[in-house]
Amino acid sequence: MDVIQTHLLTKSYRDEEAVRALNLSVGQGRITAFIGRNGAGKSTTIKMLLGMVRPTAGEATILGTPISDAERSCEVRRRVAYVAENKPLYRYMTVGQMIRFARSFYGDWSAEIARKLLREYQLPADRKIKSLSKGMRTKLALLLALARRPELLILDEPSEGLDPVGIEHLLQTLVARSAEGVSVFFSSHQIAEVERIADHVCILDKGCLLVDTSLDDLRQSYRRIDLAFSSAPIGEEFRIAGVERIQTDGRHLRVFASRNADIVVERARDLNAISVEVSPVGLRDVFLETVKEN
Amino acid sequence: MFFTLTPTSGQPLYLQLMQQIRHAAETGALEDGDQLPGIRTLAEELVVSPNTVVKAYSELEHEGLLELRQGSGAFVTLKRRTRSRTDSVQAARRRIRDLVERLREDGLQDEEIRRAFEAELLYAAEAAKR
Numbered sequence: 261m262d263v264i265q266t267h268l269l270t271k272s273y274r275d276e277e278a279v280r281a282l283n284l285s286v287g288q289g290r291i292t293a294f295i296g297r298n299g300a301g302k303s304t305t306i307k308m309l310l311g312m313v314r315p316t317a318g319e320a321t322i323l324g325t326p327i328s329d330a331e332r333s334c335e336v337r338r339r340v341a342y343v344a345e346n347k348p349l350y351r352y353m354t355v356g357q358m359i360r361f362a363r364s365f366y367g368d369w370s371a372e373i374a375r376k377l378l379r380e381y382q383l384p385a386d387r388k389i390k391s392l393s394k395g396m397r398t399k400l401a402l403l404l405a406l407a408r409r410p411e412l413l414i415l416d417e418p419s420e421g422l423d424p425v426g427i428e429h430l431l432q433t434l435v436a437r438s439a440e441g442v443s444v445f446f447s448s449h450q451i452a453e454v455e456r457i458a459d460h461v462c463i464l465d466k467g468c469l470l471v472d473t474s475l476d477d478l479r480q481s482y483r484r485i486d487l488a489f490s491s492a493p494i495g496e497e498f499r500i501a502g503v504e505r506i507q508t509d510g511r512h513l514r515v516f517a518s519r520n521a522d523i524v525v526e527r528a529r530d531l532n533a534i535s536v537e538v539s540p541v542g543l544r545d546v547f548l549e550t551v552k553e554n
Numbered sequence: 555m556f557f558t559l560t561p562t563s564g565q566p567l568y569l570q571l572m573q574q575i576r577h578a579a580e581t582g583a584l585e586d587g588d589q590l591p592g593i594r595t596l597a598e599e600l601v602v603s604p605n606t607v608v609k610a611y612s613e614l615e616h617e618g619l620l621e622l623r624q625g626s627g628a629f630v631t632l633k634r635r636t637r638s639r640t641d642s643v644q645a646a647r648r649r650i651r652d653l654v655e656r657l658r659e660d661g662l663q664d665e666e667i668r669r670a671f672e673a674e675l676l677y678a679a680e681a682a683k684r
Contacts, residue, residue, distance in 0.1 A: 289605070432598050438597075439604040452561070459605050476566035479566050479567075538676055539672070543562075
């Protein structure tokens with residue numbers, strides 16, 4: 261089952277399309293990452309899913325409920341927790357006051373989880389929010405989201421501004437919640453983090469979904485193949501399904517393939533390549549290559 | 555027991571984990587009846603998706619190398635098959651070591667050897683399909 265599904269979801273602002281005909285599905289019980297450049301449409305998509313921005317066209321469901329269904333959307337939002345990019349919290353409240361304030365809105369609130377995370381995150385209950393560091397504010401926002409015991413946790417750039425220790429802690433928290441059955445959907449610029457914890461990755465660019473794949477498939481299928489021939493090769497010979505990019509430089513040819521690397525290698529041998537070198541491609545390269553091609 | 559997963563190695567993390575557990579069993583670092591950490595514990599320790607651990611454990615259970623007991627974790631079950639496999643893996647290791655040694659003597663760099671292996675493995679996989 262999918263916790264999020266969108267069909268041709270589109271958002272236009274005047275003459276600009278922020279999100280174009282997006283078909284996205286986020287699986288239950290998985291950690292799904294949403295990556296893209298600034299302004300790629302990630303936050304707009306998340307806000308549409310949460311009913312904070314109205315789509316121009318298309319539709320979407322979140323936990324099985326259409327986002328256009330205003331009546332049920334309230335109930336759904338109780339089962340979904342959202343940690344916004346700018347972590348809007350009341351600056352004049354103390355940590356303890358903020359927790360008590362948030363608690364009053366949610367019937368499912370778990371005081372036990374809140375207490376446990378308060379301890380784990382070493383958050384000072386009597387400190388004013390305005391005096392908290394960015395990392396502590398993120399932890400507080402996470403605590404408020406997790407104490408609600410959501411089925412789906414949506415985070416927009418959660419690691420923004422955190423130091424390496426804070427990031428490690430955040431990733432551990434996400435992994436632990438996932439182990440408890442919470443579905444996680446988060447946007448990030450930090451490709452190395454995504455590569456570590458995500459089951460599935462979606463790459464968004466200029467409002468379009470360019471890559472939608474599991475990290476297992478990505479690791480298994482994406483390859484860079486460097487070939488050398490005794491005379492200048494014809495790049496077009498390698499234009500087969502799965503080949504995303506072909507670069508030639510004299511007698512050398514570089515192929516970037518999202519699948520069928522084995523067929524590329526075989527063709528290279530048929531064409532008497534002098535040298536065939538295959539190397540794996542990390543998510544960073546996949547991201548840069550796809551965005552460049554777009 | 556310590557594991558190290560490399561996110562950029564071009565191999566799914568669950569496969570890396572499976573191989574490290576299998577390797578530990580084949581070398582004797584893990585013995586019959588040894589207990590592995592629970593899914594959540596190992597996921598948090600390695601900071602990977604719990605699904606990675608679930609997949610590795612259940613594939614290894616399928617192979618007969620692990621026994622998963624509800625609520626109490628994963629236990630190593632070494633059968634005779636694993637032991638005879640230990641011998642053939644060790645024999646293969648020796649042959650590869652000899653080959654790598656000869657290639658180095660011929661002046662090849664480790665990185666060149668690695669890429670050549672990768673290309674051959676891909677080619678062999680394609681040939682086997684036909």
